[in-house]
């Protein structure tokens with residue numbers, strides 16, 4: 001049994017520890033009070049060691065646990081500094097996101113990662129889930145047999161994945177008005 005930590009949603013038992021990994025302190029955008037953009041090292045990070053202000057790090061950092069830490073089903077190949085990606089969940093766990101280290105921008109297209117992401121998509125889409133890769137501002141939606149490049153997502157744009165009548169899936173960006181209409185129609 002791994003370490004149990006307190007989170008705003010209650011206790012969380014971790015599958016493993018960071019063990020010197022610091023990749024989220026580079027690839028993740030961190031909101032206030034740090035206001036750190038994606039793909040820039042946090043000024044407090046000591047790469048390869050950990051957080052230089054560990055005891056006083058802000059709640060936004062204290063409460064972040066990547067999927068590698070929380071889900072033992074992801075094998076050793078998903079260790080963040082090995083795969084050059086940080087996996088995290090949002091939309092109440094329905095969306096799995098992969099923030100790719102821009103210094104290794106094609107890492108997600110290499111195997112075994114691309115194949116595993118497509119397999120995860122083939123399981124997630126039927127449950128209303130999404131698998132999304134970010135390389136800087138570029139957004140890629142993973143489908144069971146391919147990916148769709150959506151470019152940069154605006155703050156009022158959302159990802160919509162459509163099940164096609166002829167079979168298969170497609171993904172596109174929708175604005176707030178269309179997202180509301182799709183929600184009303186029960187399509188998201």
Ligand code: SF4
Nearest residue numbers: 018021022024066080
């Ligand atoms: S990416 Fe995950 S394993 Fe690495 S430092 Fe962040 S939380 Fe820890």
Ligand code: SF4
Nearest residue numbers: 025042044045051061
């Ligand atoms: S404050 Fe610490 S934990 Fe938070 S991003 Fe910076 S180095 Fe990482």
